[in-house]
């Protein structure tokens with residue numbers, strides 16, 4: 360290992376990896392420091408859904424477009440299969456169709472289109488409820504299986520890009536040039552701290568100033584339904600959850616309707632994403648419960664609500680459950696990510712909108728332009 364680096368990155372989740380990989384591809388000498396034997400947090404527990412359509416209008420949407428392009432480029436280099444492409448968001452009411460039409464009229468609708476109920480059924484092998492009115496189709500998304508993709512990305516970062524990967528190593532300080540770790544001192548000119556939802560090890564006072572909480576999500580893996588989905592699926596509730604749709608004026612009427620019809624789904628923060636892996640199994644979720652320290656005890660009602668929305672949207676019973684898990688991520692009410700400068704030549708980067716797989720590479724490019732003077 361080198362003893363002196365241009366950049367030390369603390370945190371081996373997708374945000375730390377995005378910074379380390381971007382810097383190494385630009386020719387910098389990089390070390391990545393991760394507490395666990397391998398990343399085990401939000402970055403491997405998510406859908407692996409690199410989402411463009413539905414991201415908050417403006418900066419987040421632009422960052423997601425860039426991030427999707429980077430994933431599309433590096434996934435084959437890192438031998439990461441792209442499991443799915445595109446998104447089908449089904450709509451069960453005129454109010455939901457109105458939101459989709461309003462979305463399509465914005466710049467974010469480029470390349471997307473409204474499809475009929477029959478077109479949705481034809482594309483999905485007959486899925487869809489009796490009250491299906493139509494669906495939004497977006498070609499922009501790609502999906503990877505995060506539990507495999509993040510280890511493969513880490514391996515590629517080390518073996519091909521030459522990043523020194525230090526696992527089972529905790530960073531206790533991050534003021535360059537000296538970084539104290541549980542395995543000794545590392546020297547680096549600059550540091551990126553990407554701690555996910557660890558708010559207490561590094562720069563706790565700086566993080567506290569942003570008033571962050573954590574969000575806990577319930578997730579499921581279901582057995583292969585015996586058919587291939589053409590892309591990831593979402594439904595009406597997503598139109599009131601994702602800011603790219605929910606901030607449109609037309610979303611207010613839809614939200615009022617859904618709140619009256621499905622109040623518990625909102626209590627549990629449930630909306631529906633159905634993604635499919637190469638083995639045919641479905642990754643299905645999710646719920647959202649916010650707290651300073653969410654416990655590991657996910658209410659059964661959240662899972663019931665996910666299944667209820669599955670049946671309402673797809674008109675089929677869900678296949679048997681193969682796995683259940685919860686994940687947590689950092690959450691803020693007023694921003695989708697933060698970049699803080701707690702000391703000279705240090706950047707603290709936390710994605711606070713549950714979208715790190717979708718925006719991480721775009722954020723990393725901007726952070727490194729500034730921090731490394733790469734621009």
Ligand SMILES: Cc1cc2nc3c(=O)[nH]c(=O)nc-3n(C[C@H](O)[C@H](O)[C@H](O)COP(=O)(O)OP(=O)(O)OC[C@H]3O[C@@H](n4cnc5c(N)ncnc54)[C@H](O)[C@@H]3O)c2cc1C
Pocket residue numbers: 369370371372373374375376392393394395397398399400401402403404405406407408409410528529530531553554555556557560561576577578645685686687688709710712713714715716717718
């Ligand atoms: C269930 C679920 C579903 C999601 N679905 C999606 C999705 O489909 N698409 C999407 O874009 N986003 C999704 N997200 C959000 C996305 O997963 C997160 O935004 C992203 O993973 C955050 O990445 P991170 O690297 O900041 O955090 P993490 O993945 O939590 O990684 C942080 C790492 O830093 C390490 N660390 C912290 N402090 C130290 C230290 N002092 N020393 C050494 N190591 C340290 C930790 O061990 C950890 O491995 C989802 C999240 C969840 C939980």
